[in-house]
């Protein structure tokens with residue numbers, strides 16, 4: 001990347017951050033400062049290496065996501081968000097997907113008492129607001145990158161995980177995204193395809209009340225989210241069903257015993273959003289100091 005392109009990407013990134021902050025403030029959200037080290041973090045559904053720091057007689061995980069902190073934070077205020085740095089030691093084979101860094105930032109938000117439809121609608125408003133603000137305020141930057149932004153028209157279509165998997169196989173992300181003309185929601189993941197904290201539909205055992213949003217034109221997954229398990233018994237059952245040790249999630253279970261409110265939310269990757277807006281080929285181009293799995297960094 002030459003300087004002109006780097007400046008354009010920085011300009012778009014700055015605009016994304018300020019557009020999202022202003023939008024969420026207007027919607028009544030308060031911003032949390034990020035948690036980087038935590039006694040417990042997101043198990044994640046796919047394999048990532050452990051990233052742990054030992055200090056003060058205990059282990060601290062580098063945060064893979066702030067899911068549990070979000071669930072706890074909505075006890076204090078009903079709408080919260082955070083620009084959360086995540087460390088996920090992804091396998092080096094993911095260097096070439098265009099979508100994976102091992103350190104990235106997600107805009108992670110949660111709403112107390114919300115259902116999936118409410119956070120889907122919120123996600124659509126947020127994305128449209130960010131795209132339109134970038135279109136308005138980043139014309140030279142978009143021109144420097146040769147990018148013509150598509151116009152997004154919510155509500156975006158929804159397909160179930162089962163429909164997507166029947167059409168393209170269970171690794172449908174790239175093909176479904178490549179063949180979509182606009183963003184598309186994938187809803188109702190099966191329990192075994194996701195982390196234990198996405199809520200299982202009481203009326204449809206094995207099906208989760210959750211979603212992903214895919215960008216069009218092959219840019220792949222934009223965000224993941226859903227309604228959350230918040231009752232201790234149900235969380236314990238889902239942890240066991242995934243073959244995880246409940247003791248590792250003792251802090252979450254203790255919080256749930258005290259009382260966690262129902263909530264729903266999502267996390268949208270900032271680098272992937274800027275990659276989409278800029279029409280870039282790899283998320284690494286979004287960062288001046290990218291952390292690409294398996295690639296040596298000088299600074």
Ligand code: AMP
Nearest residue numbers: 100101104106222223224267268269272
């Ligand atoms: P998840 O809840 O695991 O889906 O993560 C939330 C969002 O963060 C995803 O939808 C992506 O936009 C983004 N994301 C997840 N993993 C990565 C990664 N390794 N590199 C860059 N962005 C990521």
Ligand code: MG
Nearest residue numbers: 212221223224
């Ligand atoms: Mg995801």
